[in-house]
Amino acid sequence: MSDVTMTVNGKTVSRAVRGNELLVEFLREQLRLTGTHVGCDTSQCGACCVHVNGELVKACTIFAAEADGAEVSTIEGQANPDGSLNVIQQAFQDHHGLQCGFCTPGMVMAAASLLKENPKPSEQEIRHYLQGNICRCTGYHNIVRAIMAASGQEVEGGAIAAE
Amino acid sequence: MYAFEIERPKSVDEALAALGAEEAQPISGGQTLIPTLKQRLAMPSKLVSLSGIDELRYLRREGDALMIGGGATHGMVAREAATDFPGLAKLAGKIGDPAVRNRGTIGGSIANNDPSACYPSAAMACGATIVTNSREIAADEYFQGMFMTALEEGEIVTGVRFPIPQASAYMKFEQIASRFPLVGVFVARFADRVGVGVTGASNNGVLRWREAEEALAANFSPDALADVTAPRASDMIADLHGTAEYRAHLIPVMTKRAVAAAE
Numbered sequence: 001m002s003d004v005t006m007t008v009n010g011k012t013v014s015r016a017v018r019g020n021e022l023l024v025e026f027l028r029e030q031l032r033l034t035g036t037h038v039g040c041d042t043s044q045c046g047a048c049c050v051h052v053n054g055e056l057v058k059a060c061t062i063f064a065a066e067a068d069g070a071e072v073s074t075i076e077g078q079a080n081p082d083g084s085l086n087v088i089q090q091a092f093q094d095h096h097g098l099q100c101g102f103c104t105p106g107m108v109m110a111a112a113s114l115l116k117e118n119p120k121p122s123e124q125e126i127r128h129y130l131q132g133n134i135c136r137c138t139g140y141h142n143i144v145r146a147i148m149a150a151s152g153q154e155v156e157g158g159a160i161a162a163e
Numbered sequence: 164m165y166a167f168e169i170e171r172p173k174s175v176d177e178a179l180a181a182l183g184a185e186e187a188q189p190i191s192g193g194q195t196l197i198p199t200l201k202q203r204l205a206m207p208s209k210l211v212s213l214s215g216i217d218e219l220r221y222l223r224r225e226g227d228a229l230m231i232g233g234g235a236t237h238g239m240v241a242r243e244a245a246t247d248f249p250g251l252a253k254l255a256g257k258i259g260d261p262a263v264r265n266r267g268t269i270g271g272s273i274a275n276n277d278p279s280a281c282y283p284s285a286a287m288a289c290g291a292t293i294v295t296n297s298r299e300i301a302a303d304e305y306f307q308g309m310f311m312t313a314l315e316e317g318e319i320v321t322g323v324r325f326p327i328p329q330a331s332a333y334m335k336f337e338q339i340a341s342r343f344p345l346v347g348v349f350v351a352r353f354a355d356r357v358g359v360g361v362t363g364a365s366n367n368g369v370l371r372w373r374e375a376e377e378a379l380a381a382n383f384s385p386d387a388l389a390d391v392t393a394p395r396a397s398d399m400i401a402d403l404h405g406t407a408e409y410r411a412h413l414i415p416v417m418t419k420r421a422v423a424a425a426e
């Protein structure tokens with residue numbers, strides 16, 4: 001065991017971790033932040049995506065000890081300070097960007113990284129960026145529409161909730 | 164995973180000291196090693212994380228070469244090599260997905276020498292030099308077959324020095340499930356020679372297609388490859404993603420595309 005200290009969604013946390021404890025295990029089991037999902041545990045699906053020092057990372061493929069001293073953000077830290085959904089989350093709701101919701105935390109974290117790097121991505125750029133995020137339900141189309149909308153771009157047909 | 168401890172040294176010297184321990188193993192991005200550990204295919208007593216070593220995370224121009232620190236992530240190479248060496252930046256930008264590129268490193272990729280890894284094709288085509296904590300090794304001598312390299316126990320890749328070609332391109336035929344290359348070809352044109360590095364195809368790991376190099380040195384155009392002897396199907400990998408013949412067929416196809424795309 002070794003001690004780690006990191007900032008998770010703005011709060012400093014210190015815990016003892018096993019050498020082979022994955023960041024996703026640390027978040028889910030020690031901190032009970034279960035919004036970060038484990039879909040595959042083989043680095044393929046992206047359901048476990050979080051930000052470590054501002055960069056998109058698969059939390060199933062980094063050890064907790066490697067995030068010692070880091071700033072970590074998870075889906076639980078994404079809402080606005082007043083608790084309302086942030087722009088990306090709201091767009092996912094408005095554009096029906098989720099069905100079962102299992103992939104959604106990872107999708108939202110990936111979308112946030114994309115929009116930070118590229119505030120007005122094309123549809124092609126969005127699809128390319130999401131290569132490491134698998135969704136078994138939506139067929140991706142509405143996820144792409146949601147991210148287009150979140151970036152302030154026109155979405156053909158407008159919001160589904162408004163129809 | 165079996166139990167192990169993790170150390171996070173801040174310098175190469177500290178890392179080498181930590182690696183002196185029995186059954187200690189380096190970990191860089193962990194994008195290959197962590198899945199391996201989960202399958203219990205490795206049983207280190209201690210992992211020595213190289214990801215906190217700032218002196219390994221850089222790209223810098225050295226005359227006609229680009230020197231890349233072993234700890235540079237694929238994402239860093241995609242961004243920071245874009246002006247000096249666009250062919251290599253594009254290769255790095257197509258490895259895995261954004262999250263993999265934020266962790267995975269060139270040092271880890273070169274050390275692992277997966278027969279389908281992207282970087283070794285560029286290293287072979289350019290005649291890169293693999294720099295370790297103790298010596299410099301030419302790419303031709305460094306890569307020694309599938310997952311085999313010239314690295315000794317406890318030796319780490321601290322950097323890779325790429326001579327910068329006048330024009331280059333990487334063409335990757337993606338294996339659609341893993342997005343690793345089924346076959347990937349890196350073509351590099353220099354003033355006095357052309358390099359063609361092929362990954363994903365051969366049972367012997369990354370290779371140089373020397374007949375194509377000669378033909379392209381005389382005439383750098385896709386047509387120059389029309390009558391060139393291609394690597395033999397009998398040496399190629401065959402698996403559920405493609406037969407040996409299919410991979411052999413892809414080599415000239417991807418080489419021609421890379422020649423046409425070289426910039």
Ligand SMILES: Cc1cc2nc3c(=O)[nH]c(=O)nc-3n(C[C@H](O)[C@H](O)[C@H](O)COP(=O)(O)OP(=O)(O)OC[C@H]3O[C@@H](n4cnc5c(N)ncnc54)[C@H](O)[C@@H]3O)c2cc1C
Nearest residue numbers: 191192193194195196259267268270271274280281319320
């Ligand atoms: C979903 C996914 C898709 C991928 N797609 C591709 C792809 O298209 N193309 C491609 O090329 N790769 C791909 N990869 C692999 C990825 O590029 C890895 O990052 C890379 O192969 C290994 O680098 P790493 O830094 O993660 O190494 P690690 O996983 O940390 O280490 C790999 C091995 O090298 C050793 N090692 C690590 N660093 C050093 C060093 N500096 N010196 C000596 N030994 C060292 C370790 O002990 C271990 O044995 C993919 C990976 C994933 C998960």
Ligand code: FES
Nearest residue numbers: 039040041046060
């Ligand atoms: S659970 Fe991490 S990528 Fe699927």
Ligand code: FES
Nearest residue numbers: 099101135136137
């Ligand atoms: S909404 Fe069900 S997996 Fe994406």
